[in-house]
Amino acid sequence: MLHAVILAGGGGTRLWPLSRTHSPKQFLSLLGDRTLLQQTALRLAAIVPSERLWIVTAKEQELLVKTQLSALPNLSEPPPKVLTEPVGRNTAAAIGLAALHLQRVDSRALMAVFPADHWVTQPEAFTALMLKAAAVAEHDVLVTVGVVPDRAETGYGYIRRGEVLPFALTSHHTNEIYRVERFVEKPDRQTAEAYVASGRYYWNAGIFFWRASTILEELALYLPTLYAALLQIAARLDNSAEETLATIYPRLESISIDSGVLEKSTHAVVLPADIGWSDLGDWTAIYRQSPRNEHGNMLSPNVLDVGSKNSFVFGNDPQRTIATIGLENMMVVDVEDALLICSKDRVQEVRTVVHELRTRGAEVVHAPRTVQRPWGTYTVLQEGDQYKVKRVVVQPGASLSLQLHRHRSEHWVVVRGEAHIINGEQEALLQASQSTYIPAGTRHRLANPGAELLEIIEVQTGPYLGEDDIVRFADLYGRSSS
Amino acid sequence: MLHAVILAGGGGTRLWPLSRTHSPKQFLSLLGDRTLLQQTALRLAAIVPSERLWIVTAKEQELLVKTQLSALPNLSEPPPKVLTEPVGRNTAAAIGLAALHLQRVDSRALMAVFPADHWVTQPEAFTALMLKAAAVAEHDVLVTVGVVPDRAETGYGYIRRGEVLPFALTSHHTNEIYRVERFVEKPDRQTAEAYVASGRYYWNAGIFFWRASTILEELALYLPTLYAALLQIAARLDNSAEETLATIYPRLESISIDSGVLEKSTHAVVLPADIGWSDLGDWTAIYRQSPRNEHGNMLSPNVLDVGSKNSFVFGNDPQRTIATIGLENMMVVDVEDALLICSKDRVQEVRTVVHELRTRGAEVVHAPRTVQRPWGTYTVLQEGDQYKVKRVVVQPGASLSLQLHRHRSEHWVVVRGEAHIINGEQEALLQASQSTYIPAGTRHRLANPGAELLEIIEVQTGPYLGEDDIVRFADLYGRSSS
Numbered sequence: 001m002l003h004a005v006i007l008a009g010g011g012g013t014r015l016w017p018l019s020r021t022h023s024p025k026q027f028l029s030l031l032g033d034r035t036l037l038q039q040t041a042l043r044l045a046a047i048v049p050s051e052r053l054w055i056v057t058a059k060e061q062e063l064l065v066k067t068q069l070s071a072l073p074n075l076s077e078p079p080p081k082v083l084t085e086p087v088g089r090n091t092a093a094a095i096g097l098a099a100l101h102l103q104r105v106d107s108r109a110l111m112a113v114f115p116a117d118h119w120v121t122q123p124e125a126f127t128a129l130m131l132k133a134a135a136v137a138e139h140d141v142l143v144t145v146g147v148v149p150d151r152a153e154t155g156y157g158y159i160r161r162g163e164v165l166p167f168a169l170t171s172h173h174t175n176e177i178y179r180v181e182r183f184v185e186k187p188d189r190q191t192a193e194a195y196v197a198s199g200r201y202y203w204n205a206g207i208f209f210w211r212a213s214t215i216l217e218e219l220a221l222y223l224p225t226l227y228a229a230l231l232q233i234a235a236r237l238d239n240s241a242e243e244t245l246a247t248i249y250p251r252l253e254s255i256s257i258d259s260g261v262l263e264k265s266t267h268a269v270v271l272p273a274d275i276g277w278s279d280l281g282d283w284t285a286i287y288r289q290s291p292r293n294e295h296g297n298m299l300s301p302n303v304l305d306v307g308s309k310n311s312f313v314f315g316n317d318p319q320r321t322i323a324t325i326g327l328e329n330m331m332v333v334d335v336e337d338a339l340l341i342c343s344k345d346r347v348q349e350v351r352t353v354v355h356e357l358r359t360r361g362a363e364v365v366h367a368p369r370t371v372q373r374p375w376g377t378y379t380v381l382q383e384g385d386q387y388k389v390k391r392v393v394v395q396p397g398a399s400l401s402l403q404l405h406r407h408r409s410e411h412w413v414v415v416r417g418e419a420h421i422i423n424g425e426q427e428a429l430l431q432a433s434q435s436t437y438i439p440a441g442t443r444h445r446l447a448n449p450g451a452e453l454l455e456i457i458e459v460q461t462g463p464y465l466g467e468d469d470i471v472r473f474a475d476l477y478g479r480s481s482s
Numbered sequence: 483m484l485h486a487v488i489l490a491g492g493g494g495t496r497l498w499p500l501s502r503t504h505s506p507k508q509f510l511s512l513l514g515d516r517t518l519l520q521q522t523a524l525r526l527a528a529i530v531p532s533e534r535l536w537i538v539t540a541k542e543q544e545l546l547v548k549t550q551l552s553a554l555p556n557l558s559e560p561p562p563k564v565l566t567e568p569v570g571r572n573t574a575a576a577i578g579l580a581a582l583h584l585q586r587v588d589s590r591a592l593m594a595v596f597p598a599d600h601w602v603t604q605p606e607a608f609t610a611l612m613l614k615a616a617a618v619a620e621h622d623v624l625v626t627v628g629v630v631p632d633r634a635e636t637g638y639g640y641i642r643r644g645e646v647l648p649f650a651l652t653s654h655h656t657n658e659i660y661r662v663e664r665f666v667e668k669p670d671r672q673t674a675e676a677y678v679a680s681g682r683y684y685w686n687a688g689i690f691f692w693r694a695s696t697i698l699e700e701l702a703l704y705l706p707t708l709y710a711a712l713l714q715i716a717a718r719l720d721n722s723a724e725e726t727l728a729t730i731y732p733r734l735e736s737i738s739i740d741s742g743v744l745e746k747s748t749h750a751v752v753l754p755a756d757i758g759w760s761d762l763g764d765w766t767a768i769y770r771q772s773p774r775n776e777h778g779n780m781l782s783p784n785v786l787d788v789g790s791k792n793s794f795v796f797g798n799d800p801q802r803t804i805a806t807i808g809l810e811n812m813m814v815v816d817v818e819d820a821l822l823i824c825s826k827d828r829v830q831e832v833r834t835v836v837h838e839l840r841t842r843g844a845e846v847v848h849a850p851r852t853v854q855r856p857w858g859t860y861t862v863l864q865e866g867d868q869y870k871v872k873r874v875v876v877q878p879g880a881s882l883s884l885q886l887h888r889h890r891s892e893h894w895v896v897v898r899g900e901a902h903i904i905n906g907e908q909e910a911l912l913q914a915s916q917s918t919y920i921p922a923g924t925r926h927r928l929a930n931p932g933a934e935l936l937e938i939i940e941v942q943t944g945p946y947l948g949e950d951d952i953v954r955f956a957d958l959y960g961r962s963s964s
Contacts, residue, residue, distance in 0.1 A: 017803070304838060306831050319819060319865065321499070321846045323835040326825030337801060339816055341823060343808030349788050353805040356786060364803045381863040382873060382939075383801065386914070387897035389871065389939055391864060409915050413893045413941040415869035432868070433891050433943035435919060457864075457871055457941045459895040461915035 004044040005098040008057040008116035013354040014282045017338035021366040026116035036117045046127045053080035056094045063374045089252045092260040096230045102212040113208040121276025137209035146202025146270040147277045152192035157204040158184045180268035282347040283331040287312040336369040374477040387461045394454040399447035401475035408462030410438045417454035420447040486526040487580040490539040490598035491570045495836040496764045499820035503848040508598035518599045528609045535562035538576045545856045571734045574742040578712045584694040595690040603758025619691035628684025628752040629759045634674035639686040640666045662750035764829040765813040769794040818851035856959040869943045876936040881929035883957035890944030892920045899936035902929040
């Protein structure tokens with residue numbers, strides 16, 4: 001049976017300030033209303049039923065993954081399986097972990113691997129191609145999907161094809177299968193142009209098909225230490241799985257499946273693909289996929305432009321007005337707490353900015369101003385000396401944990417909807433313009449019993465206002481008390 | 483005696499988004515800690531004592547002018563005199579109004595006129611030149627200050643000099659006085675270059691010296707209708723002055739003193755000046771006066787730059803991070819509720835943006851997010867459906883009016899300092915983390931009895947949240963109840 005595995009562990013930096021360490025791009029709605037993870041999952045729902053859809057993600061993103069998937073119409077029953085890594089250890093480890101699980105439920109499992117954060121403009125061609133890739137993988141080879149390049153892109157890795165292989169799948173020319181001659185890293189412009197002109201190179205899309213058993217054998221061959229550790233994990237999958245992972249996983253070698261296995265294997269083949277693929281790897285990739293006006297501009301609704309050309313001006317805060325005059329080939333990303341303005345030919349240097357901000361300990365690279373929670377969102381409106389103001393939005397029927405804070409007091413003012421609150425011994429229903437005060441050390445809980453959104457303004461006061469000052473007593477989402 | 487008149491009625495649009503209709507540039511700290519009005523007043527304090535300093539401003543800006551001037555060390559006792567216009571009617575009317583007042587207190591008054599929002603880098607040369615200009619004005623001529631141009635600026639009006647006049651003030655060449663041959667409007671680049679090369683043209687700085695009686699005679703000659711209206715106002719200065727102004731002033735011709743009088747007069751002379759003058763008329767003018775790094779960039783402290791050149795990146799919100807990569811000749815102005823990104827050679831088109839935003843009824847061209855009040859400031863943190871969140875900062879010893887709102891309720895949470903509150907029949911002192919709730923229709927007052935700043939978070943709820951929903955019962959600052 002074919003199983004699809006989505007790798008959703010990445011913590012990209014190249015789409016800052018929209019992507020953050022705690023909110024990487026797969027969880028963002030960059031193009032369309034749904035997040036990239038949701039779109040990837042829906043694309044795969046055309047190929048496998050939800051019980052054979054697996055997501056590998058970071059432990060701290062588990063709730064977010066489940067929340068986003070459960071919001072999809074066709075994927076909730078049964079829900080996809082979520083595998084969590086205590087820390088990220090690159091794709092070889094994540095794929096090995098998923099292969100272990102697949103083999104346990106299906107010893108002949110075919111495994112398809114997809115990044116969670118890529119983009120496909122031709123979903124029907126994608127589906128057809130994936131089914132062919134699965135058929136090839138039955139021959140116990142490692143199938144890579146090679147995207148036919150339409151420009152001399154320097155931001156991607158390339159695959160050079162070798163001879164045609166005799167898998168007689170179809171008579172259609174573009175569906176020939178080739179042995180992989182070699183993988184090459186991101187080339188310079190001149191080399192990239194030569195690659196495209198040769199017709200023998202494809203972009204490495206990070207999409208792979210193989211039997212779970214095949215990839216495990218290859219891991220045993222080329223990454224034996226990693227494989228041995230995976231066997232230790234496999235032995236404990238029934239009990240103490242989480243503790244075993246927490247002990248073993250951080251010590252695994254952090255290496256990509258490309259470098260660790262595919263570049264060495266003699267079984268790698270490439271299936272050429274023309275599916276409108278993009279890795280959305282930087283702001284120009286987003287720009288390229290966005291609708292543009294007659295001057296080549298992508299402008300958010302809150303942008304007023306005079307005379308700009310070939311520019312991308314994104315703003316996600318409708319309360320801000322953005323005016324642009326005479327921009328050319330500029331990328332602008334304006335969010336509540338940060339602004340990026342970048343010349344189009346230098347978008348790769350967003351990494352430099354993020355690394356520098358990390359070095360400075362800037363919070364703006366880690367958490368977004370609006371933070372997703374299983375019960376809704378919160379947004380920091382103002383941080384002052386010994387106080388913080390938040391807007392908290394709770395979904396209908398959702399509830400925060402029963403909790404207390406040791407160092408901060410909180411005022412809650414309901415501004416929309418209805419709140420059910422527990423505040424020490426008191427329990428009450430509050431409507432818009434009603435409020436409650438929770439002194440430090442008091443157990444409290446906020447819930448939305450209604451059918452509409454609940455929105456409150458929370459004013460925190462106290463000497464310490466960190467998110468880690470929380471003791472949870474009861475939580476619908478299984479979060480621990482630390 | 484010499485009197486100095488500051489014209490502070492302008493509502494410039496070219497420095498949007500920092501300047502707003504209700505907060506024009508003279509009231510902003512664009513360069514240095516003090517506002518341009520404050521810096522202009524301090525510059526003039528070297529020439530005239532404060533009882534001979536006059537400010538003409540819009541009625542709605544009167545409190546702001548007084549608040550800003552009273553904060554200056556040397557100008558409070560006696561305070562400068564503030565003349566208010568019910569509506570702005572350009573410089574001929576404002577100067578005529580000031581001349582009436584000056585003549586009443588001093589029939590031989592010498593009157594020096596200065597825009598409130600210009601910049602002078604050489605205050606000592608300025609003082610010396612102004613005293614000379616005053617001496618020339620005693621000869622009953624209209625003295626204009628002509629700035630020696632150092633570049634072919636197309637954004638200024640020019641004055642072409644005629645023959646040298648025999649005012650033997652000094653032997654220093656640059657202090658020769660010339661008859662004005664003519665005034666010319668903003669030229670194109672080629673014309674401006676010819677002007678500068680000729681050595682016979684000066685920038686019109688909008689600084690004038692004359693006797694009050696002389697300018698009134700010239701107004702009578704060239705703008706007789708305006709002059710007749712001024713006489714009507716003069717007849718009522720002792721009683722019903724405000725009502726008279728409110729009736730007559732809006733009907734006055736709106737014309738500049740340059741077009742209305744100086745261009746026609748045979749008595750205009752020009753005194754060349756080299757005082758480091760700028761009108762700060764657009765963002766490139768601000769850039770030119772700002773300290774720049776070795777790459778020609780002016781960067782605010784919250785800016786992280788990679789490889790930009792000759793650019794201006796201003797941000798006034800320390801809670802926001804601005805990253806710029808590879809900008810060249812760009813002007814960026816980032817404030818809480820708006821962002822401007824403009825190619826340096828198109829800054830004049832900021833007007834176009836502002837006019838378009840006005841047409842759309844956008845509040846962002848009128849009020850800044852942080853609004854100055856005589857008692858302190860308020861900042862709108864969030865505007866939602868039927869609610870608004872504000873941060874209110876009250877100066878030590880200051881008090882808001884006793885007031886009520888018909889349509890909105892308010893929650894106040896003290897987050898810093900001490901609040902004395904009146905809330906209906908209740909009166910209380912609140913400390914940080916204490917709060918009060920004021921239902922719609924309840925009289926209330928907020929005051930800061932302490933020696934430190936008071937800061938509260940105000941959550942407003944109700945069907946109508948406009949600032950005009952206020953009934954004032956008692957106000958320290960003489961504001962009416964509407």
